[in-house]
């Protein structure tokens with residue numbers, strides 16, 4: 001029988017589809033880690049950190065922006081760009097087009113990233129936040145284009161960039177068009193760097209695949225939330241390839257900090273304060 005999300009048998013497993021559709025039961029949310037339930041309002045006040053075990057639950061892009069930016073300072077850009085279907089992709093789950101429609105209805109977003117500009121502790125920033133609930137935060141042509149446009153805007157208006165990632169990687173239904181976005185976004189960030197403007201990358205659970213292999217790892221400072229899975233291939237793929245059991249905590253933030261892949265692990269409650277200090281040092 002297929003395992004359910006609450007039947008833990010693998011330390012390194014990515015909680016399936018994250019919390020928003022699986023864990024909500026009325027006004028209560030079940031923590032995917034300790035499995036204790038918390039009243040939604042209490043969780044909201046706690047920035048969606050489980051009060052029992054400190055697990056950082058997935059939050060959507062708009063909530064994240066609300067937690068990070070000064071009230072009413074966010075101006076969204078490029079919100080109307082939507083995916084085309086260059087390969088007319090079809091698989092056993094149906095057409096790519098239908099799936100995009102489903103994600104739009106589910107999230108109220110047009111794509112897997114929200115970009116714009118605003119103020120963080122009164123400091124101007126361009127910010128992009130990936131939303132895992134939209135196709136696993138995958139990067140297709142639209143995500144790549146929106147990141148690139150935002151970074152180019154930051155260059156023109158001389159502003160620093162923050163990107164908060166949570167992604168399964170490149171969007172396979174767009175084939176090579178999605179892989180091209182890795183080079184495109186990296187080139188845009190190269191331009192930012194040439195213009196001596198800073199980029200802070202914030203990694204949240206999970207950040208994997210083509211997003212890790214491109215813009216997410218190009219931060220002047222790379223911050224991760226606690227216990228986030230960060231890697232290129234996920235642990236299950238690695239285990240199947242090398243036919244060995246991986247150590248506990250493999251590819252989690254703390255492991256990646258110890259091995260020099262990232263610069264800091266920061267609790268969500270301290271994230272805004274930390275970003276504000278960094279923006280101060282880097283400007």
Ligand SMILES: [Zn+2]
Nearest residue numbers: 031034050053
């Ligand atoms: Zn918990």
